[in-house]
Amino acid sequence: MxxxxxxxxxxxxxxxxxxxxxxxxxxxxxxxxxxxxxxxxxxxxxxxxxxxxxxxxxxxxxxxxxxxxxxxxxxxxxxxxxxxxxxxxxxxxxxxxxxxxxxxxxxxxxxxxxxxxxxxxxxxxxxxxxxxxxxxxxxxxxxxxxxxxxxxxxxxxxxxxxxxxxxxxxxxxxxxxxxxxxxxxxxxxxxxxxxxxxxxxxxxxxxxxxxxxxxxxxxxxxxxxxxxxxxxxxxxxxxxxxxxxxxxxxxxxxxxxxxxxxxxxxxxxxxxxxxFTTEAYPFEKSLEVALGARTGPVCIADCGDNPGAGGSQNIVYPLQVMLQQKVGNSLFGAIADQKAYEHCTTHKPGSTFTLTLGKLSTKSDAPGITVTATLKSVGKLGSMPAVAIRVDGIDVVISNDRVMMLDPKDLETLGLKPKEYRILVLKSGYLDPKYEAIASYGLLALTPGFTNQDFAALDYNKIGRPIHPLDQGFNYDPREYIFPTRYEKGERV
Ligand SMILES: [Zn+2]
Known part of the structure; x- marks a missing residue:
């Protein structure tokens, strides 16, 4: 055959x-x-x-x-x-x-x-x-x-x-x-x-x-x-x-x-x-819960900007909050920002410079944040070219393009030690099993982005209605939703 x-x-x-x-x-x-x-x-x-x-x-x-x-x-x-x-x-x-x-x-x-x-x-x-x-x-x-x-x-x-x-x-x-x-x-x-x-x-x-x-x-x-x-x-x-x-x-x-x-x-x-099958909070609250944990690393999934569901992976709002709260001993990433990545690669590891990275929201004209960065390493995250920088005690991974966070070993190839952080904030939806395995605790952060979990906040125009949960409590009769098929009902074959 x-x-x-x-x-x-x-x-x-x-x-x-x-x-x-x-x-x-x-x-x-x-x-x-x-x-x-x-x-x-x-x-x-x-x-x-x-x-x-x-x-x-x-x-x-x-x-x-x-x-x-x-x-x-x-x-x-x-x-x-x-x-x-x-x-x-x-x-x-x-x-x-x-x-x-x-x-x-x-x-x-x-x-x-x-x-x-x-x-x-x-x-x-x-x-x-x-x-x-x-x-x-x-x-x-x-x-x-x-x-x-x-x-x-x-x-x-x-x-x-x-x-x-x-x-x-x-x-x-x-x-x-x-x-x-x-x-x-x-x-x-x-x-x-x-x-x-x-x-x-x-x-x-x-x-x-x-x-x-x-x-x-x-x-x-x-x-x-x-x-x-x-x-x-x-x-x-x-x-x-x-x-x-x-x-x-x-x-x-x-x-x-x-x-x-x-x-x-x-x-x-x-x-x-x-x-939600994992505890889910706005980012500030998830950070508070993570900071209260006795052991690390706590993995927080920044799930509103998840490349695994088509997010742009460049929203730095959570990083801004982490910097404001001086969280320390934590990791944020990866931010997909080619310009910032390329800028970092013009420096030598160990050097300190000013860097603007990411965007604070999904708006096309949204600004990024400007930080003083020390370059830790240049390499790859999985197969994606990436760098690690340190900003106020927080390690930030910047990649050349969008890349899913599937394996903590990918961080090790950048010279980072994922198990030693107190908190890992990952551009991810539900944690990949390999991250789950090293996490003392996993949390979902309901963050802004193109994979926002608050569907009501998204601008749906074409979608068929009614649809749950945008429409609540409507009557569903499955017989009204049967698709026509190649072989009609009753046709014995
Ligand atoms: Zn799927």
Whole structure:
């Protein structure tokens, strides 16, 4: 059997005005994708690849491209990647199936729903009969076009996302089993009109713990193949923004619909439980709590400016508060500020100079703060060029571009000792497990930025209404939110 694989993923935040460029994605095509996969890793595409090989099928590689969450994807970048992807896709004839990993919440300047657009193209090339299965992020937004063009979707179940490769494996297994045994995959998705952040829906905490258990039970029911709760992505102002409950069955659209409606209802009954799963306060209060802790390091997630959800990562308001309060023995970072980074690299470690960095708010004309900095080190934070400076007893990391704070070891390569600080203020949403492991205590700081957790403070204009929590207490009837599917209700296949 011949199976097309590929992955193009991005989580796009429409409040961040800086569009993503082609350089942000560094796409690779064709056989380069196989060379990339041969190097290992735990990406969903890696899982897809592994399963297809296990089934003895031929893998037809197309594209691998991803970028750190950020603003909308520029039309130019998207069109270039789509063109490259379609050029690879059109090389293959006699394809038996397509298995992709897409994020599900990639939005393109002037287009919106990237996944719907891509799947439309894939369907046009592959024809009506070839099954298309896609793995998705847990924060995917299902659209009508996606449902009409693909046969099945499988979403991550964990947040933080640790089941990435396993989700790719599940998607590929769905596809390969259906091909091997000759049944059709029938999927139903039911929309959930809600905005919920990852920080309110960590999978190790209620209500996600019981909802995940429910999905595991569902997956064991006869003829149910897979179930997913896709929670959507709150920081994008598009008409189709919402979550969804999705069930894939073995050729039974009625069963898929019944189970998806049940799953949607079950989530909706727990709506009030979607609250912060970590203590969350305004920044000043979180600092006060951290200063009162007996042992360190206390990790404070500056979650209003989280690059992991598309924040600009340059808001220095929390640093200003830390400096005013003379917090000492703490770390703040990373601030993505190319100009400040470059300025620092013109100095020698140990030298002291005046530096203006970041912005005090999301306003385009917002000023930064000016400090007296001593350069500690020049190096990298993960793979991102970065420097560490010291300002009034606070170590500040400045990076050349946005970079997620995923591993305290990245700080060590800059000569910093993360475990020895009293407080780490990180540009992050929920803490990555590696930071969680060194933190004596974790806190969420509800800070300003493009990933502001106070949705009411954001300027939504296009989003469909009613939507929770912008609208409270409205009546939700899941039957009104059923997506049309490729195989109509009642059609036995
Ligand atoms: Zn996600």
């Amino acid at each position: 011949r199976i097309v694989i590929g992955s193009l993923s991005h989580e796009s935040n429409s409040f961040n005005p800086k569009c993503m460029t082609l350089t942000d994605f560094s796409p690779i095509y064709g056989d380069d994708v196989l060379s990339f996969l041969a190097r290992g890793g735990r990406s969903p595409l890696q899982g897809i690849y592994r399963i297809i090989q296990e089934y003895g099928a031929e893998t037809l590689p197309t594209i691998y491209a991803r970028a750190t969450p950020g603003g909308l994807v520029s039309l130019e970048a998207y069109q270039a990647m789509k063109k490259g992807f379609l050029a690879e896709l059109s090389k293959f004839e006699g394809v038996d199936g397509v298995c992709l990993h897409l994020h599900g919440s990639m939005a393109v300047e002037g287009i919106g729903d990237a996944e719907g657009d891509l799947l439309t193209e894939v369907r046009a090339v592959a024809g009506e009969k070839v099954p298309i299965v896609t793995s998705l992020d847990m924060h995917a937004t299902i659209t009508g076009t996606m449902m009409e063009k693909a046969d099945a979707f499988v979403g991550f179940r964990t947040a933080p996302h640790i089941d990435t490769m396993e989700t790719g494996e599940r998607a590929a297994k769905l596809l390969m089993d259906s091909l091997k045994r000759g049944y059709r995959l029938t999927t139903c998705a039911v929309g959930l009109p809600l905005l919920v952040s990852g920080e309110m829906s960590e999978s190790a905490k209620p209500p996600m713990t019981s909802l995940i258990k429910r999905m595991e039970e569902l997956d064991r029911e006869p003829n149910v193949l897979s179930s997913s709760l896709l929670l959507g992505f709150p920081w994008v102002d598009v008409s189709y923004n919402q979550g969804s409950a999705l069930v894939v069955t073995k050729g039974d659209p009625d069963l898929a619909q019944k189970k998806a409606l049940g799953l949607a209802e079950e989530l909706w009954s727990k709506l009030d439980q979607f609250t």
